[in-house]
Amino acid sequence: MPLLPALECYLSQLPPHDPDLTVEQLRAWGAAMGFDGVVEPGPELSSVTDREIPVAGGTVTVRVYTPEGEGPKPLHLYLHGGGFCLGTLAMVDDELRFRARDSGCVIVSVAYRLAPECPYPTAVEDSYAALLWCRDHAAELGADAGRLTVGGASAGGNLAAVLCLVSRDRGGPAIRFQLLEIPLTDARGTLPSRTELGQGYGMGKADLDRMGDWYLGTDPRRRVDPYASPLLAEDLTGLPPAFIVTSEYDPLRDEGEAYARRLVEAGVRTTLKRWPGMLHGTHSLTAMLPEAAQWRDTCSRALAEAVRRLRAG
Amino acid sequence: MDPALEALAEQVARLVPRADLGWPEPWLEPAADRTGWAARVAELRAVHNRRVLDGADALAKAAPPVADPADGAEAAAADVREVTIEVAGGTISAQLHLPRGNGPFPAVVHFHGGGFWTGDGAVLRRLDGALCARLSARLTAVVVNVDYRLAPEHKFPQPVEDGYAAVRWLAGHAAEFGVDPGRIAVSGVSAGGTIAAAVCLLARDRAAPSIRFQALLAPALDLSVHLQSEPGGFRDEFRRCIDLYLALWQDRRDPLVSPVHAEDLSGLPDAFIGTGSHDPLRDPAELYGLRLARAGVAATVRRYPATHTVALPETRAARTADLFAALDAALRTTG
Numbered sequence: 001m002p003l004l005p006a007l008e009c010y011l012s013q014l015p016p017h018d019p020d021l022t023v024e025q026l027r028a029w030g031a032a033m034g035f036d037g038v039v040e041p042g043p044e045l046s047s048v049t050d051r052e053i054p055v056a057g058g059t060v061t062v063r064v065y066t067p068e069g070e071g072p073k074p075l076h077l078y079l080h081g082g083g084f085c086l087g088t089l090a091m092v093d094d095e096l097r098f099r100a101r102d103s104g105c106v107i108v109s110v111a112y113r114l115a116p117e118c119p120y121p122t123a124v125e126d127s128y129a130a131l132l133w134c135r136d137h138a139a140e141l142g143a144d145a146g147r148l149t150v151g152g153a154s155a156g157g158n159l160a161a162v163l164c165l166v167s168r169d170r171g172g173p174a175i176r177f178q179l180l181e182i183p184l185t186d187a188r189g190t191l192p193s194r195t196e197l198g199q200g201y202g203m204g205k206a207d208l209d210r211m212g213d214w215y216l217g218t219d220p221r222r223r224v225d226p227y228a229s230p231l232l233a234e235d236l237t238g239l240p241p242a243f244i245v246t247s248e249y250d251p252l253r254d255e256g257e258a259y260a261r262r263l264v265e266a267g268v269r270t271t272l273k274r275w276p277g278m279l280h281g282t283h284s285l286t287a288m289l290p291e292a293a294q295w296r297d298t299c300s301r302a303l304a305e306a307v308r309r310l311r312a313g
Numbered sequence: 314m315d316p317a318l319e320a321l322a323e324q325v326a327r328l329v330p331r332a333d334l335g336w337p338e339p340w341l342e343p344a345a346d347r348t349g350w351a352a353r354v355a356e357l358r359a360v361h362n363r364r365v366l367d368g369a370d371a372l373a374k375a376a377p378p379v380a381d382p383a384d385g386a387e388a389a390a391a392d393v394r395e396v397t398i399e400v401a402g403g404t405i406s407a408q409l410h411l412p413r414g415n416g417p418f419p420a421v422v423h424f425h426g427g428g429f430w431t432g433d434g435a436v437l438r439r440l441d442g443a444l445c446a447r448l449s450a451r452l453t454a455v456v457v458n459v460d461y462r463l464a465p466e467h468k469f470p471q472p473v474e475d476g477y478a479a480v481r482w483l484a485g486h487a488a489e490f491g492v493d494p495g496r497i498a499v500s501g502v503s504a505g506g507t508i509a510a511a512v513c514l515l516a517r518d519r520a521a522p523s524i525r526f527q528a529l530l531a532p533a534l535d536l537s538v539h540l541q542s543e544p545g546g547f548r549d550e551f552r553r554c555i556d557l558y559l560a561l562w563q564d565r566r567d568p569l570v571s572p573v574h575a576e577d578l579s580g581l582p583d584a585f586i587g588t589g590s591h592d593p594l595r596d597p598a599e600l601y602g603l604r605l606a607r608a609g610v611a612a613t614v615r616r617y618p619a620t621h622t623v624a625l626p627e628t629r630a631a632r633t634a635d636l637f638a639a640l641d642a643a644l645r646t647t648g
Binding site: 001086248257261264265268269270271272273274275276288298305308309 | 332384517579590602603607608609611612613614615616617618635638642
């Protein structure tokens with residue numbers, strides 16, 4: 001289907017791509033955008049609290065969303081998007097309030113350290129440290145470490161997919177489900193949609209290339225490291241069931257769908273849905289677009305169903 | 314192939330050989346003795362059906378199913394009855410599984426496998442009937458196990474139209490059986506998966522009835538391939554089935570024949586597709602999942618270690634659990 005009409009208008013209001021903007025300027029621009037009238041305010045929960053957790057060489061903040069109801073609850077680790085260079089806990093706060101309420105999960109949202117100040121593999125290792133922290137503190141969070149799932153969008157979808165690989169490879173906590181929204185899975189950036197939809201559809205190839213360089217450096221060997229490009233991992237067997245949503249007009253579309261295909265070939269139960277008419281990241285515009293609210297609710301329901309199965313055994 | 318699966322497949326093939334089976338000639342042109350031909354087809358079908366039941370027995374004996382503690386006594390207690398459904402040019406029968414209570418219930422219309430020309434009568438009532446009884450009990454759902462008419466006497470599109478008529482019949486009798494017409498799914502195995510997928514296309518294009526979910530197990534979604542494969546084995550059987558099902562002049566890429574070739578898959582119900590790692594039907598079925606997803610349909614695909622008909626007990630249990638969970642997730646909530 002064509003691009004949603006509301007998004008035609010949205011696109012025309014985006015500032016033109018400026019290759020000279022620094023990461024600080026990009027972050028400032030993101031912070032100035034605000035959420036009023038764009039993102040539907042999230043519901044009140046039983047509690048929402050920030051905690052500091054230890055990571056290699058420091059600490060990072062995690063925000064813990066606890067929905068109403070008796071525990072122990074399933075536990076969901078969430079990694080936000082922003083090209084590994086941008087993104088905040090606040091950016092996904094409303095969305096995660098809905099997700100916690102509608103899935104019944106305790107959600108731990110991680111402010112992993114960002115590039116270029118902290119390049120690869122800091123984000124991966126911070127996320128893995130958060131996964132271990134979740135396992136070890138599940139009881140304290142009123143949650144059940146046996147029902148641990150991960151999720152993320154865009155760069156966060158990359159980290160969620162990578163976490164499943166890392167935890168499998170290191171014999172870490174069993175992750176029971178992965179919810180990947182518009183995930184980046186191939187840092188080479190060579191699949192067709194990166195180019196075909198790389199310009200004129202909001203976030204584009206130039207942005208991805210620049211942030212990819214900040215995160216991974218310019219050594220091409222880094223791009224084929226499976227913990228940077230999970231699509232290129234040789235072995236995808238033994239990974240948890242996946243739910244993958246892609247956007248029709250997103251440069252990352254093809255790599256998200258290719259990852260679904262490879263998971264299927266590895267025997268992993270995988271749900272894929274390409275959302276028609278959407279751009280990269282516009283699933284966040286829940287106050288503007290009914291489709292975005294549907295997307296949000298679809299993902300919450302998918303998570304709810306996945307953890308429901310775990311409860312049933 | 315996993316050695317245990319390979320050994321099991323060989324064991325079943327040895328216990329219940331198929332190479333000696335006779336096959337009907339496809340009905341090419343009106344001959345003098347159509348009645349005699351139909352009688353011979355019926356005889357051959359009976360022999361094939363017997364062999365299918367023997368195969369199921371052999372598999373159950375060689376690799377007994379894993380008991381599922383979630384299956385209580387309620388499965389046996391469900392009300393099972395025979396119903397008659399009017400279709401173009403006649404009637405078909407179906408086995409109707411009714412849960413206890415007053416509803417509103419979700420519903421599943423199920424289509425058996427058998428290469429479009431076998432699997433009817435006692436076969437579907439026993440083999441698919443057991444699955445349908447469990448589905449009905451576990452989902453608290455009305456399940457219709459459809460005895461659609463078979464090729465070569467009833468070639469395409471009759472089996473598909475029978476399937477469509479069965480879903481319409483259920484939607485039309487929703488109040489009588491306590492069915493919520495907004496929560497009807499279809500399911501199918503092998504050729505029944507082809508019919509289930511085609512029925513979804515028909516229901517979309519004819520704008521009724523509303524189908525909420527499609528569950529396709531080892532479906533045959535591309536009947537335009539495998540035509541040149543060497544004789545012998547499953548591929549040869551597959552080719553013979555297609556020749557019985559389709560008229561010579563039939564376009565094998567018609568979307569209702571080969572759903573994977575449908576140009577537009579948007580607006581179809583969400584799907585669960587189970588494939589077998591060593592099933593020649595695997596790739597088109599997985600491709601259908603991908604094509605559905607690209608059209609905006611949430612399509613869940615899982616490839617199991619299995620041939621077209623044989624899987625280890627734990628695989629069969631996982632497959633059934635996935636099927637139940639997918640249908641339950643799709644049908645449990647109203648609206």
